Amino acid sequence: MTAVDDQLYPSPLWDEAPTDDPAGDLIGMTGPTIVAARGAWLTDRTGGRWLDARSAAFGPGHPAVTTAVVEQLDRVALSSRVLISRPLADAVTELARFCPAPLELSYLCNSGDEALDFALKLAKGAAPGRGRVLGIRGEDFGALAHGSALRFGRDVLHTPPLSADAIDPGDLERLPERLDTSTAAVVIAPAAPGRGLDALSGTWWRTLRRRCQETGALLVLDERLTAPARLGTRLGCQSIGIVPDVLVLGEQLGAGTVPLGVTVTSRQLYDSVLGHRNPTVHGSTFGANPLAAATVRAVLDAVRHDDLPARNHAAQDQLREAWSQLNGHEEVRAAGVDGTLAWIRFTGRDRADRFCRGLSRRRVLARRCGPDLVAFLPPLTSEPDDLRHLTAAVTAAVSDAEKDPEADQ
Amino acid sequence: MTDAALADRQELLHLLGRHWNPPAATMLAAVDRQVESYAEGAEVVAEDGSRTLDLAGSYGVFLVGHGNPAVRAAVRETLTTNPGYVGGTRHPAVERLVEALRTVVPAELGHLSFGSSGAHVAELALRTVLMARPGRSRVVVVGGGYHGKTLGALTLLGGDGHRDPFASRSPEVVMVPPGDADALDRAVRGRQVAAVFAEPVLGGAHLRVPPPGWFAAVAASCRRTGTLLVADEIQTAFGRTGRLLGADHDGVVPDVLLLSKALTGGMVPIAVLAASAEVIDSARRHPASEQLPPLWGEPGSTGGLRSGVAAAAGAAAIEQVHALDLPGRAAELGPVLLDGLRDAARRHPRHLVDAPGIGLMTGLRARNPAVETLISMQMAHRGIHLGHSLNEDIAQPVLRFYPPLTIERKQIEQVLTALEESLSWLDRRPRALTRGITGLLRRQRSLPPGLVMKLNHSPLKVTW
Numbered sequence: 001m002t003a004v005d006d007q008l009y010p011s012p013l014w015d016e017a018p019t020d021d022p023a024g025d026l027i028g029m030t031g032p033t034i035v036a037a038r039g040a041w042l043t044d045r046t047g048g049r050w051l052d053a054r055s056a057a058f059g060p061g062h063p064a065v066t067t068a069v070v071e072q073l074d075r076v077a078l079s080s081r082v083l084i085s086r087p088l089a090d091a092v093t094e095l096a097r098f099c100p101a102p103l104e105l106s107y108l109c110n111s112g113d114e115a116l117d118f119a120l121k122l123a124k125g126a127a128p129g130r131g132r133v134l135g136i137r138g139e140d141f142g143a144l145a146h147g148s149a150l151r152f153g154r155d156v157l158h159t160p161p162l163s164a165d166a167i168d169p170g171d172l173e174r175l176p177e178r179l180d181t182s183t184a185a186v187v188i189a190p191a192a193p194g195r196g197l198d199a200l201s202g203t204w205w206r207t208l209r210r211r212c213q214e215t216g217a218l219l220v221l222d223e224r225l226t227a228p229a230r231l232g233t234r235l236g237c238q239s240i241g242i243v244p245d246v247l248v249l250g251e252q253l254g255a256g257t258v259p260l261g262v263t264v265t266s267r268q269l270y271d272s273v274l275g276h277r278n279p280t281v282h283g284s285t286f287g288a289n290p291l292a293a294a295t296v297r298a299v300l301d302a303v304r305h306d307d308l309p310a311r312n313h314a315a316q317d318q319l320r321e322a323w324s325q326l327n328g329h330e331e332v333r334a335a336g337v338d339g340t341l342a343w344i345r346f347t348g349r350d351r352a353d354r355f356c357r358g359l360s361r362r363r364v365l366a367r368r369c370g371p372d373l374v375a376f377l378p379p380l381t382s383e384p385d386d387l388r389h390l391t392a393a394v395t396a397a398v399s400d401a402e403k404d405p406e407a408d409q
Numbered sequence: 410m411t412d413a414a415l416a417d418r419q420e421l422l423h424l425l426g427r428h429w430n431p432p433a434a435t436m437l438a439a440v441d442r443q444v445e446s447y448a449e450g451a452e453v454v455a456e457d458g459s460r461t462l463d464l465a466g467s468y469g470v471f472l473v474g475h476g477n478p479a480v481r482a483a484v485r486e487t488l489t490t491n492p493g494y495v496g497g498t499r500h501p502a503v504e505r506l507v508e509a510l511r512t513v514v515p516a517e518l519g520h521l522s523f524g525s526s527g528a529h530v531a532e533l534a535l536r537t538v539l540m541a542r543p544g545r546s547r548v549v550v551v552g553g554g555y556h557g558k559t560l561g562a563l564t565l566l567g568g569d570g571h572r573d574p575f576a577s578r579s580p581e582v583v584m585v586p587p588g589d590a591d592a593l594d595r596a597v598r599g600r601q602v603a604a605v606f607a608e609p610v611l612g613g614a615h616l617r618v619p620p621p622g623w624f625a626a627v628a629a630s631c632r633r634t635g636t637l638l639v640a641d642e643i644q645t646a647f648g649r650t651g652r653l654l655g656a657d658h659d660g661v662v663p664d665v666l667l668l669s670k671a672l673t674g675g676m677v678p679i680a681v682l683a684a685s686a687e688v689i690d691s692a693r694r695h696p697a698s699e700q701l702p703p704l705w706g707e708p709g710s711t712g713g714l715r716s717g718v719a720a721a722a723g724a725a726a727i728e729q730v731h732a733l734d735l736p737g738r739a740a741e742l743g744p745v746l747l748d749g750l751r752d753a754a755r756r757h758p759r760h761l762v763d764a765p766g767i768g769l770m771t772g773l774r775a776r777n778p779a780v781e782t783l784i785s786m787q788m789a790h791r792g793i794h795l796g797h798s799l800n801e802d803i804a805q806p807v808l809r810f811y812p813p814l815t816i817e818r819k820q821i822e823q824v825l826t827a828l829e830e831s832l833s834w835l836d837r838r839p840r841a842l843t844r845g846i847t848g849l850l851r852r853q854r855s856l857p858p859g860l861v862m863k864l865n866h867s868p869l870k871v872t873w
Contacts, residue, residue, distance in 0.1 A: 031709070033499040037491050042498065055495045055715070066489060073485060075447040076475065077676040080465045082794045083445035083455055084437055089421045092428035104428055110525035110678040111715075114559060121560045121575050128574035143524070143713055145532045145561030148700060156536045156700050158546050159579040161560050251715060257492035259525040259678045259716050271431070276854045279433035280799045281571055282558055284526050285467050285670060286678040288429065290445070365497050368709075 031365075037061065040379050040386035042365075052379065053390055054365040056225055057256035058299060059381025065255050065298040072294035079290050091293035094300045095264060098234065100243050102266040108288040108296070112224035112250020113142030115261030116187065119220040119246040120146050121282065122265060123185035124161050125273035127216060130184035134175065134217075137166035138370060139192050141222070150187065172200065176211040183217040185246075190226050190236030193343040193367070193375035196336035197231065197239055205240045212245070218269070224250030224261070225341065228303045229380050232313030232339035239338075245269060252380060253296050260292040308380050312339040315378075315387055322391035331355075331401045333372070340387075342376040343369070344398070351401045358400030362393040414457065418444060419869055426873025432854065438869040439861050440786065448475035451816045453794070462820055465794040466811045468612065469644045469770070472671035473729040474815040480674035483725035487718050494717045497709045502721040507705065509727035510681065513646070513653060515662045518683035521705040523714035527643040527669035528557020530682040531606075533702040533713075534665050535561060537684060538604035538637045540701060541691035545603040549583045549596045549636075553615035556606060556641055556667075565606055570802050587611045588619040590626035597636045604637040604665070605630075609655030612644040614798030616765045616772045616807040625659035637664040637688060643680070644770065647671040647727070648736030648814055651743050651768030658767075664688050674726030679719040735814040739768035742821060746810060747771050749825035757832045759840070760784070762805055769814055772796070772807040779846035780835070781808045787831035793824055801850040 032044035038061035042050040058065070072087060079085065088108070095106040109115055120133055133146065141147035149155045149164035162184055167175055172195075179186065186208065191197045212219040221244035226236035230252065233239050237247065247264040254260040274281060286292075302308070319337040326335045326344065334345045346352040349371040356374060359366055367375040378390060421444065426434030443455035451474060453463045463471065473480060487502050494500045510521065524530040535548065550556075554567030563576045567584055583602070585592040588611075596602065609624050611617040631638040640663035645655030649671065652658055656666075665688060669680035682702070692701050705712025714720060730736070743766065750764035750773055762774040775781040778801040785797045785808060796809030810824070835843075853861055858871035 031498040033501065033504075034495065035491060035501060037493055042495065044498075050498070052493075052495050054497065055493055057493055057495075060492050069488060070485060073481065073488065073676070076445060076453075077481075077484070078467065078470055078673060078678075079445060079448070080453065080463050080467050080471070080794065082461075082463075082465055082789075083442050083453065084418060084421050084425070085445055086421060086456075088429060089424040093424045096428045105430075106428060107430070111529070114526065114529065117559045117561075121563075124560065124575045143533075143702065144529060144559055145536055148536070152697070152700055154697065156539070156697075157561055157564065158539065158581045159564065161563065161576040254716075255492070257488060257716060257718050259719055267427075267431075275431065277432065278799060278801075278854065279430055279436055284528065284558070285470060286526060286673065289678070291677070360497075365495055367496070 040382045048363060050363045050365055051386065051389055051393070052365050053376040054367045055256060056252060056377035057379040058252050059379035060256060062255070062302055062381055064305070065295070065302050068298035069255065069258065069291065069295050072291050075290070077289065077291040078286055081288065085288070085290055085293065087290045087293035087297065088288050091296040094297050095262060098228070098300055099247055099264050100237065102268065103243065103247050103264045105265050105267055105270045107263040108292055109261050109263070109284050110259050110286050112248065112261040113144050113147055114284065115248045115250060115263040116142045116147055116222055116224065117144045118263045118282065119187070119248050120162055120185060122246060122269065122273050123218040123220065126218065126269060127184050130182055131163050132165045132183050133162040134165050134167065134178060134183055134186040136169055136172065136188065138169055139189065139195070140369070141187060169195070173204070176204070176208045179211045179215045179217050181215055183215055185218040185220050186212060187220040187222055189222040190240050191231060191338045191341060192225065193341070193369040194345055194373045197338045202241050205242050209242045218245040220244060220246045220248060222248045224248055225377070228252060228300070229308035229312050230339050230341055232309055232316050234303065234309050253299050254292065255295055255299050258292050258295045260295065262296065306381070312380060315340045315382060318384060318387050319391060322395060325395065326398060329398050329402060332398065340378055340380065340382065344374050346372045346374070346401065348372060354403070355397050355401040358397030359393055362397060364390060364393040415868060422869060423872045426871070431873050434873060435858055435861065435871055438871060439865040439867050440789070441865070441867045441869060450474045450476070451813050451820055460792065462793045462824060464810045464812045464824065465796045466813065467670070468796055468809060469649055469670045469811050470673060471675045471813045472647055472649060472735065473674055473726055473733070474813040475675055477674055477729055479729055480676055480722055480725040483721045484676050484718055487721035492716070492718050494711055494714055494720065496711050500717045500720065502717045502724060503714060505724040506720040509724045510683070512731065513727060514666060514683045517662050517685050518666055519686060520684045520689045521712055522682045522702045523705060523712050524680040524682070525678045525719070526557065527667065527680050528559040528562040530667050530669065530680040531556040531565065531641065532559060532561040533682050534639050534667060535565065536700065537688060537692050537702060538639060538665065540695040540698065541637060541688045542603035543695050545601050547581050547583055547602045549585060549593065549602050549605040551587050551607050551611060552584050553587055553611055553613060553617070554606065554608060555613045570800065587615070587617050588623050590623050590630070593627055594630040597630050597634045600634050602634070602636045604639050606639045606641060608641045608645060609658070610645050610650055610767055610770060612770070614800050614803050614806040616770070616809060618765055618767045622659060624656060624661050628661040628663065639663060639665040639667065641667045643667055643669045647730045648739050649768055649770045651736060651740035653736050672723045672726055674722040674729070677716065677719040677722040679723045733815065739814050742816065742818060743768040743771065745818060746812070746821050746824070749821070749828070750810065753828055753832060757836065760832065760835055760843070765807060769812055772809040774805050774807050776805060777843055777847045778803065778806055778850050779843035781806045782846065782850060783835055783843065784808055784831050787834055788827055791827035791830065793827050801847070
């Protein structure tokens with residue numbers, strides 16, 4: 001191997017877990033080579049099976065979705081967009097039905113992260129004099145510059161159009177008070193790894209909604225992880241009982257396959273920023289492409305046809321039963337389940353490291369969201385048996401984490 | 410055309426206007442477009458059976474042609490068997506993509522990070538260079554340069570049109586004229602500049618081929634001053650200019666390289682940032698190094714890539730570039746197209762300024778936006794789509810001709826014949842016409858939509 005190869009293929013499987021997780025994306029292993037994926041299961045080159053509770057997939061191999069996406073692939077995938085697109089008209093019409101009024105205009109782009117970024121761009125365009133965007137430090141706001149700034153609580157560009165004002169997770173209750181007329185937008189997910197739906201009351205959400213109206217800030221609801229169906233409802237905004245100004249959807253709508261994100265907003269907001277401008281003021285070369293559009297349509301059809309909200313709601317009961325046993329473990333500081341968004345916060349990084357290694361030995365992939373925080377996001381189409389496998393592995397790996405570190409070697 | 414077909418188009422546009430993008434739906438209605446059905450090679454086919462040669466090509470996306478069979482087969486295979494890419498695992502299509510990228514990216518740029526669009530990786534590049542040169546707050550961009558429209562990438566735009574009102578012009582972003590090596594040297598001389606963002610050939614509606622040696626001079630100025638060079642090859646890479654990379658004409662290896670558009674194989678969005686060890690090592694020494702974008706190959710990291718399908722498309726696209734010797738084809742066929750365009754510019758000086766181009770990255774610089782629009786409409790009537798700038802604020806926009814590099818010589822001849830007919834049509838119109846239409850174009854979005862339809866003789870109505 002050359003030096004470059006060493007860089008690209010660095011560490012052996014099961015080697016010591018990295019101590020930090022800069023990308024929010026590590027579990028401490030280089031991992032198996034996956035050659036097939038169906039539902040919750042990945043098959044590696046040796047025939048070994050792995051449960052994917054990490055990628056927040058829709059669920060690969062769904063027959064109707066796969067058929068629809070392949071059919072579109074065989075016609076036209078990306079497009080020069082000189083002609084009228086039927087798949088696009090279908091997708092945005094379905095999205096308007098799927099989202100609460102007055103959210104009826106959908107901007108299709110290439111990732112949930114880009115969709116979130118466009119929400120911020122709309123906020124800036126609606127109030128160019130405002131310079132702040134509010135979020136919760138440590139949560140995931142995507143990979144673009146403004147999203148990263150919110151996550152890290154400091155700007156990553158020298159002169160960003162919006163400056164990040166990320167509040168400490170411990171100060172969450174006071175977030176609505178933080179809004180003023182310099183705030184362009186608040187970005188918040190209905191629930192997130194480490195923050196269950198019950199962390200914020202209906203009254204809190206209504207207060208936030210009211211404060212946004214009073215100060216003229218946009219309420220951007222980040223549903224990249226929570227929709228569709230993840231929380232046991234079609235959209236997370238149904239769970240919290242408010243309608244945001246902008247709704248952001250992500251990779252789950254792309255069936256975890258076709259890179260896409262969607263920003264849904266009202267005609268009024270859209271027109272106030274982009275209504276009488278050249279349509280090229282915002283856009284993306286690949287945005288609104290027919291393959292993405294056909295995928296959105298197929299996924300929304302499947303959500304309805306398979307009643308995925310109900311299935312993920314039923315999964316919640318199954319997961320909560322197992323999770324209720326975790327509270328007795330002294331290594332577990334907190335744990336939560338909303339639909340199929342489940343998480344465990346450990347009492348320390350070393351415990352989380354040992355837990356992740358234990359989970360990996362059981363061939364379960366979970367998402368490391370922070371030094372002490374691990375999330376479980378099985379595919380939306382997971383079956384009860386898949387979830388039984390997940391909960392058994394989690395229960396056993398929590399016991400591993402309790403063991404003396406020496407015993408782990 | 411049947412009434413039913415017209416009603417169907419009217420309904421589709423109504424839905425697009427109500428639920429997607431009202432101004433874009435109005436524009437599509439005004440030019441009375443058909444409904445897209447499928448695409449193959451250099452052609453896009455509408456549901457009514459009409460076929461169009463596609464030289465718009467999303468400004469370079471369809472380098473290997475529409476529906477390239479090898480790319481499509483690779484995408485279908487991965488889509489149906491192993492579509493995702495899960496952190497902590499390896500994916501054969503990703504390994505294949507990385508191997509393929511090695512045949513394009515200079516060996517010095519061993520670190521890879523992925524995104525789903527050019528704007529995405531332009532933002533990653535901006536963050537990375539600011540961390541790698543922490544004492545330097547400035548960035549130099551080229552006037553007319555384009556690196557995407559996300560909120561962070563906007564700050565790098567080499568023009569004001571698309572930035573207003575989302576971002577004000579930053580004092581930290583210094584703009585230099587295109588092709589002017591001395592101006593660039595002066596801009597970086599004070600060692601206050603973290604990086605220069607430049608396209609080896611300025612694309613966009615300003616298409617301009619720099620004087621030979623310009624990019625090498627830029628690289629030399631950067632090297633002398635410790636300034637990083639970010640080469641945005643999103644439009645120029647994979648043979649578009651007649652060489653594998655645009656920087657190859659000057660033998661330049663940048664510090665950071667951005668790739669996208671053609672890398673998709675015309676199928677699935679994907680973009681790559683490739684950076685040198687020096688850039689990444691310097692950025693890692695930054696106190697906020699946890700903000701460094703995810704790098705592919707780090708334990709557990711997918712490097713920002715989330716789709717095995719996108720990787721399959723990228724790998725197959727690069728393999729096609731080599732298998733079909735597309736840089737060679739662009740070098741061979743480019744002059745056929747460019748000579749024809751230059752000839753047209755010489756014969757119709759009333760409408761055309763010149764014909765900039767290199768390889769199959771070519772265009773016609775129009776005297777005013779109306780000329781660009783009228784040629785574009787005339788060519789569309791003759792079954793040829795061109796890359797319209799859609800920017801009526803530019804004084805002399807370039808109407809772009811970016812065919813797939815798989816285009817046939819006889820198709821290029823067909824384009825040139827249609828162009829001559831279109832320009833002759835324009836010659837027969839009074840001189841005042843294009844000035845009047847330019848005025849209308851600049852006011853079109855404040856005109857009543859019904860009037861816009863009427864002026865365009867469109868049978869469609871704006872109902873959204």
